[in-house]
Structures are given as C-alpha cells and as structure tokens.
Amino acid sequence: MSDPPPGREIDLAVPTTDSQEMEASVSENWSFSLYIAGPSPKSTRAAANLRQLCETHVPGRYTIEVVDLVQDPSIARTEDIFAVPTLIRRSPQPMCRVIGDLADADDMVGDLLGFEPTPMG
Amino acid sequence: MFVAHNGGRTILPPTKEVVLMRRDQSSAEVLDSGTSSTGLRKTPTGISGIDELTGGGLPQGRSTLVCGPAGCGKTLLAMEFLVRGFRNFDEPGVFLSFEETIDDLVTNFVSLGFDLTGAEDAGQLVIDHINVGRGEPNASGDWDLDGLFLRLAAAIDTIGAKRVAIDTLENLFGAFPNAATLRSEMHRLFGWLKERGVTSLITAERGDGTLTRHGIEEYVSDCVIALDNRVIEQASTRLLRILKYRGSAHGTNEYPFFIGQAGVSVLPITSHDLSYPVSTERISTGVASLDAMLGDQGPFKGSMVLVGGGPGTGKSALVASLCEATCQRGKRAMYFSFEESPEEILRNTRSVGLHLARWVDEGLLELHCFRASLLGLEEHLFKIKELVARYDPAVVVKDPVSSLLGFGTSAEIAFLLTRQIDFLKARGITCVFTTLTDAFDVGAAQQKLASLADTWITIRHETADGTSERLLQVVKSRGMAHSNAIGALGISAQGLEITTRAGAAALTG
Numbered sequence: 001m002s003d004p005p006p007g008r009e010i011d012l013a014v015p016t017t018d019s020q021e022m023e024a025s026v027s028e029n030w031s032f033s034l035y036i037a038g039p040s041p042k043s044t045r046a047a048a049n050l051r052q053l054c055e056t057h058v059p060g061r062y063t064i065e066v067v068d069l070v071q072d073p074s075i076a077r078t079e080d081i082f083a084v085p086t087l088i089r090r091s092p093q094p095m096c097r098v099i100g101d102l103a104d105a106d107d108m109v110g111d112l113l114g115f116e117p118t119p120m121g
Numbered sequence: 122m123f124v125a126h127n128g129g130r131t132i133l134p135p136t137k138e139v140v141l142m143r144r145d146q147s148s149a150e151v152l153d154s155g156t157s158s159t160g161l162r163k164t165p166t167g168i169s170g171i172d173e174l175t176g177g178g179l180p181q182g183r184s185t186l187v188c189g190p191a192g193c194g195k196t197l198l199a200m201e202f203l204v205r206g207f208r209n210f211d212e213p214g215v216f217l218s219f220e221e222t223i224d225d226l227v228t229n230f231v232s233l234g235f236d237l238t239g240a241e242d243a244g245q246l247v248i249d250h251i252n253v254g255r256g257e258p259n260a261s262g263d264w265d266l267d268g269l270f271l272r273l274a275a276a277i278d279t280i281g282a283k284r285v286a287i288d289t290l291e292n293l294f295g296a297f298p299n300a301a302t303l304r305s306e307m308h309r310l311f312g313w314l315k316e317r318g319v320t321s322l323i324t325a326e327r328g329d330g331t332l333t334r335h336g337i338e339e340y341v342s343d344c345v346i347a348l349d350n351r352v353i354e355q356a357s358t359r360l361l362r363i364l365k366y367r368g369s370a371h372g373t374n375e376y377p378f379f380i381g382q383a384g385v386s387v388l389p390i391t392s393h394d395l396s397y398p399v400s401t402e403r404i405s406t407g408v409a410s411l412d413a414m415l416g417d418q419g420p421f422k423g424s425m426v427l428v429g430g431g432p433g434t435g436k437s438a439l440v441a442s443l444c445e446a447t448c449q450r451g452k453r454a455m456y457f458s459f460e461e462s463p464e465e466i467l468r469n470t471r472s473v474g475l476h477l478a479r480w481v482d483e484g485l486l487e488l489h490c491f492r493a494s495l496l497g498l499e500e501h502l503f504k505i506k507e508l509v510a511r512y513d514p515a516v517v518v519k520d521p522v523s524s525l526l527g528f529g530t531s532a533e534i535a536f537l538l539t540r541q542i543d544f545l546k547a548r549g550i551t552c553v554f555t556t557l558t559d560a561f562d563v564g565a566a567q568q569k570l571a572s573l574a575d576t577w578i579t580i581r582h583e584t585a586d587g588t589s590e591r592l593l594q595v596v597k598s599r600g601m602a603h604s605n606a607i608g609a610l611g612i613s614a615q616g617l618e619i620t621t622r623a624g625a626a627a628l629t630g
Contacts (some may be wrong), residue, residue, distance in 0.1 A: 037267035045262070069268055073275035080252050082269035083297070096259070099297075103262030112259045 030054065030062040031091040032113075037084045038070040042101045046085035049102035049109070056106065057115035089113060136392065161368045164212075164284070164320040167205025168198070171346075174363055174372040175419025179344055184311050186341040188325045188333050189348030194359060194380055195324040196221065197233075198348070199286035201384045202322050206284045207245035214284035215276040215319075216248045219292035223248045225293055233384055247276040253296035256280045260298050266306040270313060277319060285314065285321040285345045296333045298502050303432040311340045332364075343367050349375070361387050379533045381502065386536070398421070404516070404551060407446030408439065410619040411578075411593070415610065416601035422515075423549040424599075425542050427570060429558040430580035434591050435612050436555040437461070439580075440518045441470040441477060442617055448480035452515035456488045459524035463488040474616040487512055493524035501525070502537055506544060516551045522570065535569035542573055575599045580610060593619055 034050060036043035047066055054062040069076045069084065076082070083099040092114070102109045159266035165178035167418075172178050179185045179202075187195050203214030218226060223470055226248060227237045240246035249272055274283065289309070297303050314321045323341065332338045338345055351358055361378045363371040368483075378387040385494045403418035412419040422428050428436045437458075437470040444454040458466055466488055480486035489508065493501070509517060525534050545552045556567055558579070576598040583590050591610040595603045608619035 035268065037271055040267075042263055042265070045163055050263075067522055069271050073271040076268045076272045077249060077275070082251050082272065083258075083264045084268045085264065086268065097255075098259045098261055100260045100262035100264040109261045 006064050028061070030058045030063075031089070032062065033065045033067060033079075033088045033090060034079045035067045035075070035079065035084060035088070037070055038068065043068075043085055045101040045103060046087070050087065053102065053106065053110055053113065053115070057110055057113075060071045087113075128563070151565055163369075164206075165210065166202050167209040168201055168385050168387070170376065170378065171361075171385075174361075174376065175344075175366060175386065176371060179320055179322065180367070180369070181320050182315065183343040184314055184321045184323055184341045185344040185346060186323050186325060186333070186338055187346045187348060188327055188338070190350060191325045193348040193350040194378075194385060195326075195348060196288050197380060198379050198385050199288045199322050199324050200226070200230060200235065200237075201233075203246060203284050204230075204237075204240070204384075207240060212283035213246075213280040214286065215273065215282045216246065217273060217276070217285065217287045218250045219253055219289055221250070223250050224480070226250075235384075244280045247280055247282070249273075249276055253292050255296075258296070264299075264302065266293075266303075266310065270310070274317075277317060283319060285319045287321065287325075288324045289326060290323050291333060291335050291337055292327050300335075307337065307340055307364060311352060325630075348378075369489075377536055379475065379536060386502075386540075400549060404448040405443075405450075406439070407442035407444075408617045408619065410608070410621075411439075411452055411617070414595050414604035414606065414619065414621070415576065415598055416603055418601075419495075420551065420598065421600060422551055423546055424551060424575035425546065425573060426551065426553045426576045426578070427574035428553070428555045428578045428580070429567070429571070430555075431558065431582060434580040434582060435610055435617065436557075436580065436615060437466075437520055438470065438473050438475075438612055439578075439610075440520055440553050440555055441473075441475050442468070444480070444486060444516065445470075445477065446477045447479075447516045447587045448483070448485040452485070453512060454480070454486050454516040454518065455509065455512055455514040456486065456518045456520070458488065458490045458520050459493040460521065461489050466490070472614065473612055487514070501539055505541065508552065509545065509548070513548075516553060517545055518553045519555070521555040521557050523555075523567065526567075539568055539573060571596075576603075 032050060032054075034046060036046065047064075050064060054064065067075055069081065079088070085099065085101055087098045087102070089096045089098075096112075096114065098109075098112050162181035163175065163177035163179065164181040165172050166175075188200055189195055200216060204217055206212040206214045208514060216226070221229070229235050236247065237246060241248065251269065251272075273285070277285065290310075293303060293307075309574050321594060323337070325335075325337050327347075328334035328336075332345070332347065342362070343365075344367065345364045347364050349360045349362075359378050359380070360375040362375045363373065376387050378385055380386075398570070400422040402422040403416075403420065404422050405419045406415070428439055430436050440456075444456055447454040455465070461469070461479075467481075470477050477486055477488075481488065487508075505517075507601040522538065525537070542552055552572075553572070556570060558567060576595065578591045579592055579596055583592050591612070593608045593610040595605075597603075604621065606621040608621040611618045611620065
C-alpha cells in the first residue's frame with residue numbers, strides 16, 4: 001500500500017445550503033463527519049464515495065466534514081474513533097456510525113446511511 | 122485541500138508524514154527476534170515474585186501476553202505493571218482499556234492504594250477507554266485500525282510512556298465483522314509496539330481449550346504468562362505460570378499468587394532457591410534445660426523455631442527469655458506482638474525474672490506491637506521487611522502468628538509466612554514464631570507452618586490430681602539430636618525451668 005503524493009487534493013462537494021436551516025422534515029439536512037487518518041487511498045475513496053452517494057440521494061441537502069485524525073489525534077479519543085475511515089451521521093438523528101471506505105454497492109451503503117431507496121439507479 | 126464544512130473546524134492538508142507504521146514494514150517483525158539469546162534486556166515489573174520468576178522482568182521493548190479465565194486478575198496485573206513502573210522505575214505508562222471505563226478503573230484501584238487520577242495529573246499515566254460495547258458497527262468496504270494506533274501514539278507521546286498495557290485487546294473481535302482484517306491489524310499492532318520500543322503487556326481471555334479465544338498468542342512470540350483460578354482444598358487459589366519466555370530461563374511451575382491490599386504477589390516456592398547461608402552456630406533459648414533438650418546447645422542460628430500451645434501455656438515467656446539471652450550476647454532482637462502492648466510485655470516478663478526494659482534502653486531490643494487486623498497481609502509482610510532491613514536483628518519474634526489467621530485464606534497466610542521465613546532465613550536471622558493451637562487441632566496454615574519449622578516445640582496443659590501442669594515437648598528439631606522427653610515447664614519469678622520425667626530423657630535424631 002502506498003501513500004498518495006503529498007499535497008494531493010481530495011475533492012469534496014460543497015453544500016449549497018446552510019445546515020442551520022432545518023425546517024420541514026421533507027427537506028431535512030444531512031450532516032456527516034468523516035474521520036480519516038492521513039491522505040491514504042482509503043481516505044480518498046471514502047470521501048469520494050460519500051460525496052457521490054449524497055449527490056445521488058440528497059443533492060444540495062448535505063454537509064460533509066472531513067476530520068484528519070493525524071492532524072489532531074485527540075479527536076480520536078473524544079469521538080472514540082479507532083477504526084478508520086469512520087463515518088458518523090450526525091443528522092438526521094439518531095446518530096449512526098459506518099466504518100470503511102464505503103466501497104460496497106450504492107444501495108447497500110445508502111441503506112446503512114439511511115437514505116431512501118432511489119427510484120432510479 | 123481538505124475542506125472543513127459546517128462548524129468552522131478547519132482541517133489543514135496533512136504536511137507531516139503519517140506516523141503510523143506502514144503495512145509493508147510489519148513483515149520485518151519476524152526477522153530479528155532470534156538474536157536475543159544473549160543480552161536480552163528486561164523491564165522489571167516491580168510486582169513481587171514475577172521478577173524473580175522471570176529472572177529480572179518482562180522482555181524490554183517487547184510484548185508480553187497475559188491470558189487466563191475471567192476474574193483471574195489480568196486487569197490488576199496489567200495495571201500494577203504500570204503503577205509499579207512509574208512509582209519504582211520512573212517509567213510512565215499508558216493503559217488502553219477495552220473493558221472497564223476510566224471511572225470504573227479509577228474507582229476499583231483506589232482500594233489497592235493506586236491513585237490513578239493523581240498519576241494522570243502528574244503525567245505518569247494515561248488511561249484511554251475504547252468503547253467496543255456498541256455492538257458490531259456497520260461496515261462497508263475497507264478499513265484499518267489507524268485511529269487506534271493514533272490514539273495510542275498520542276498517549277505514548279504525551280507522557281513519554283515506556284510501558285503500555287492493553288486490556289483486553291481481543292474484545293475487538295466482537296466489535297468488527299471482518300476477522301481477517303482484524304488479524305492483520307493485530308499483527309501490525311504488535312509490530313508497531315515493538316518499533317516504538319515500549320514494553321507492553323496485553324491481556325486476553327482464555328478460550329475453550331485454547332490459550333486465548335482468538336489465538337492472539339500467535340502474534341506474541343516473546344513472553345506468555347498464564348493465570349488461573351482454581352479451587353484447591355475448598356479454597357480458591359490463584360496460580361501463575363510462565364508458559365514461554367524467548368531467550369530467557371524462567372520458572373516453569375505453577376506458582377500460587379494472591380491479591381493483597383497492595384496488589385499482586387506471586388510466591389515462588391523456591392525463592393532464593395532455598396540457598397540460605399546455613400549456619401552450624403547455635404543460639405541459646407535462655408532456658409538451659411530447654412537447650413539441653415535441643416542437642417544440649419539450643420536451636421541453630423538462622424533457623425525457624427515454632428512454639429505452639431494453648432492460651433496461658435507460657436509461649437510468650439519462652440520467646441521473651443530467648444530475647445533476653447540474645448541481648449545478653451550483645452545481639453539485637455526484634456519482637457512483634459499482636460496481642461500485648463510494649464508496656465504489658467515489659468511488665469509481664471518482669472514477673473518471670475526477665476528485665477527486657479534495659480535491653481530496650483540499650484538499643485538491643487525493639488518491641489513492635491500492633492493488631493494483626495491493622496495491616497493487610499501484604500502490607501504486613503512489607504512492614505516487617507522494612508523494619509528488619511533497618512534494624513538488622515539477629516532474632517525476630519512474632520507473637521503469635523496465629524493472629525494473622527482470619528485475615529486471609531489459610532493458603533494466603535501460608536504463602537505470606539513462607540515468604541517471610543525465606544526473607545529472614547536468607548539474612549541469617551533466627552525466626553521465632555509462636556502460634557496458638559487448640560489442642561491438636563491444627564488448621565492448614567498451622568500445619569504448613571509446622572512443616573516449615575526447623576524446630577517445633579509444643580506446650581500443653583494437663584490436669585491431674587487437682588493441679589495443672591504445662592507439658593513441653595520438642596516435636597521436631599532438624600539437624601540435631603533432640604530429646605523425646607515430655608518435660609514439665611515451670612514458670613516462676615526466677616524464670617523458666619523444664620524438668621523431664623526420670624528415665625525418659627533420651628536424645629533422638
């Protein structure tokens with residue numbers, strides 16, 4: 001396993017709406033924290049897979065926070081993270097955790113994250 | 122660029138290299154372990170007994186596995202390894218718990234006098250708890266335990282830890298769906314610990330017919346310690362065995378251990394290899410007629426003399442007269458009493474013609490009086506060790522050791538006394554213990570004591586013709602011809618005197 005070249009960027013979708021606007025349950029906002037340990041291929045894949053899933057299921061209604069534990073290992077302790085990548089869904093409640101790079105098929109991961117099944121693939 | 126959203130936590134792009142060991146380095150772990158046959162460095166645990174059994178401690182910079190059934194003392198051993206580390210050797214430690222929470226650990230160890238919170242504040246200890254109790258998390262795709270490595274690395278770096286305890290690592294197996302990934306991660310963890318140069322102690326639960334539930338022993342090649350908890354003679358007995366210690370000789374038997382108020386104590390039966398300096402010198406009991414029964418010269422210097430008898434049979438008077446004789450020779454004596462105060466001892470022995478007070482004044486006699494219930498067994502041992510090391514007496518009296526019964530199982534007390542006798546004999550100190558025996562009904566601890574004794578004297582009351590008589594008998598006295606007579610012990614203001622019945626005074630081996 002080799003690390004990606006330093007300085008490589010990981011593209012993440014920037015949400016269009018602000019997360020404070022939590023009005024109707026219909027347009028509920030989805031909020032995720034993705035915990036990674038450095039820029040490994042697994043981290044990159046996890047971020048890309050998550051973004052793609054969100055774009056498919058909840059476009060424009062999500063925020064993704066990527067937290068690199070290498071930068072601040074104390075977060076691993078406060079959030080009790082030991083496997084990486086760990087994804088925490090902070091909203092909608094209840095919180096849930098998924099570990100791994102989210103590489104399974106779209107509907108499987110979507111199910112873990114709590115997305116409604118999409119009518120079209 | 123890593124971009125932070127939602128809440129303003131700014132995540133910068135990683136510029137430092139990843140501090141974790143990469144996967145391809147873990148294969149190096151197998152290579153270098155064969156070179157340790159000479160000059161293997163050891164990290165003393167500071168736990169009584171274990172350092173003796175391992176010839177100096179655990180393999181330094183390596184991992185040691187401690188396995189055993191539930192409730193056998195694994196967590197305690199792991200924590201004590203750290204506590205002794207920073208207390209005795211100035212080595213900070215990290216405790217990584219997969220079971221008990223930090224609060225639980227702190228509370229549980231208060232009773233052993235371990236102030237974990239204080240140690241954390243002083244930068245001697247970091248406790249981290251990893252909650253695997255959530256049940257199996259959802260997983261999708263590939264993952265690793267770098268988060269765990271980071272936590273551990275951060276904890277080690279914070280205090281400059283030299284020791285790491287992980288309790289119980291195998292709990293991770295219940296927490297993850299993919300055992301294969303977990304196995305490779307465990308392998309990586311042990312390699313990583315080694316690379317960090319920390320001496321680690323990993324606990325694991327015994328499996329059904331296997332050493333550990335998930336075969337974790339195959340990753341730890343340096344040292345394996347098995348604990349057990351069995352019921353022997355209706356008494357629950359804890360046992361410790363060193364199964365494996367690469368590159369080092371070690372005791373191979375099962376050794377009993379107990380958990381006292383100061384932590385774990387292992388009793389290596391053959392501590393000091395029973396290689397005491399053996400003396401042929403004899404000491405007087407202060408009672409000429411008793412010396413006569415003991416091969417005409419009294420017990421050996423540096424031996425163990427046990428005086429057993431019922432209440433009021435004159436045990437204390439006998440050992441006091443031995444103290445008197447010792448001080449008369451200009452030697453120091455140390456008297457531990459668990460029943461009488463110093464003033465009582467001085468007054469009561471004065472009535473039998475002994476003037477111990479002057480020896481106290483001359484600094485040849487020290488009286489230490491406390492209730493046996495004051496100290497835990499382990500503390501008791503420790504205190505006496507300390508006092509003896511300071512005073513360096515020729516004779517140590519404990520009156521009566523039977524007071525200790527009831528403050529532990531007879532197995533524990535027997536271990537305690539064996540160790541104490543070992544310690545005293547190794548220094549050439551004559552130990553004189555009295556024990557209160559109820560006629561001939563001796564318990565397990567007393568029996569053990571009697572078998573440890575080099576010279577065993579019993580005194581009992583016998584009533585005949587409206588009077589009562591104290592009858593003294595030398596039951597055994599190793600290495601000397603001793604009398605098989607039963608003598609009448611007379612105690613008067615002139616002192617002690619034994620009159621043997623006519624015709625019975627033969628010396629036997």
